[in-house]
Amino acid sequence: MIHNKTILWVLTCLVLFLCGTFAFSQEPAAPSNVTAKDTPNDDGSSITITWDAAPEDSGVVGYKILRNSDAGEFEEVSKQLDANETKYEDKTIIKGKTHAYIVRAITDADASVDSQQTDAVQAKGQWFHTGKTPLFIAMLLFSAAIVWNIYNARSGKEIFVRRIPGLEAVDEAIGRATEMGRSILYSTGLGGVSGVATVASMTILAQVARRTANYETPLRVPSNDPIVMNVVREMVKNAYLEEGRPDAYNEENIFFLTEDQFAYAAGVDGIMVREKPAAVFLQGSFAAESLILAETGNSIGAIQIAGTDSEHQLPFFIAACDYTLIGEELYAASAYLSKEPMLLGSLRGQDWGKVILFAAIILGVFLELSGITWITEFLQRVN
């Protein structure tokens, strides 16, 4: 009897020992479903590795990624990743070589287990970013609408353009300066020559220069960018030449002040206070100096026509200037002032774009309210 009890006790201890040993020495399962693929929509400089997440009770505390090149030795290419990571983008690949990967799971007992080696893969650059397809289609459609209207406008059919008070007032401002015998001050803002708002501003300036050439009104253009100044000089000179008044052109009236934002504001303010121009044009890209300029212009009693695409500065211009071109009106100014049919045609194309956008917004709102979300998801893909 005693003998049997001893045997039973020994067997129980043995079973418990074996169970404990097995439990503590159990290795975590190797990471599964490990794949390595060329990262889509990149320049061929990365490979993306994915794997399934380990169960929460597996004891896995992180992963490391190992890579070989052209079937060579495997080496670690990542620091330890968190246990909840299931994706790694290897941006350190060697272009032109094939790479295979192993995902190594690390446990809290500092043990590790490797996955199966993935198939070797070579990264290649893509010529087209498929994620930008909706944006590309939108760009093509919108461009086609503009080009269609531009070339349609050549037929001579009259195009209606709504009245823009700020641009109607250009002649009034120039006339006022001429009658008062004072100069006109034109600022193209802080933008460089690559800024679209600055280019738009320069096109308006060309139209203003044509008028000042005829009236012999001095046109002063302080610039904060030497390249812009050079282009402006050329444009104004050409405008005077085309109006048959090259003698009235004075290069010294278009000059460089400074590239510093507030020094530029101080310089233009100084010119306003000293010379008291009768008309001030503030057209282009402006930042915090907008109100400094506009309020000084207001204090000297000049007629002020401002225009910017910086929506944060618009309230300041509206408060301090007589007329303000709001956003897109700045870009419409050249067509509006020149009345060229092809330029006016582009405005109609722009309006088509607005109609499409407006329709998409209305449709999106109704579909969202009806619980249909595909249009929202489609537009979110544009990002």
Place this chain on the structure above:
Amino acid sequence: MKRQVPLVLCFLFGVVMCFTQFSPHQYSQAVYNEVINWALIMAPFALIFGTITLIQTHVTRIRRRIEHWQYSFVVFAGLLTMAFIGILFGPQDPAFEWLFNNVQVPLDATMFSLLAFLIASAAFRAFRARTFEATLLLIAAMIVLIGNVPVGDLIWNTVLSWLPWDNGASETRQWILGNPNLSARRGIILGVSLGVISQAIRLILGIERSYIGGGD
């Protein structure tokens, strides 16, 4: 010919740079980066050109004794001092940094601080309740102003404590900024974006030629 070359270049670079935005390929990105680098190369030449123009302008002012011509000497003093120290000892030199931090930075800050007073004077004119729209603007502005400061909610919770919700000043401000204000801003941004694309197409196709003096 003088005008055809810029127009052709503008078309080519416009189309190529546009398509680099949709192509992540290394060759495409190399073209994009190279063109951007070309643009950067222009900066030093522009700086020299700007400096020459600045000197010419102020020499003319001094020679012709234009009003306040004496201040042109201040321009030359600043220009020469900073150029002398910067070229000889580099921009990290303590003297250069001291001048920058103790002359230029305070001068910039002075101009910037003027905004506080200019905003007040502009707001005074803008917020005169002469029309329905101006009255709406005034009311919205007052709510946003009060909602922006902590004491706004204190006033709301004390004076309007009988109302069913607390912190109404900051919440109403948030609603104004997040709904009517943001809607209007997005409308402007959409218009600007379409305007930019339209302007770019006109430039790329050579329809807008004012930047090269216009004409055919």
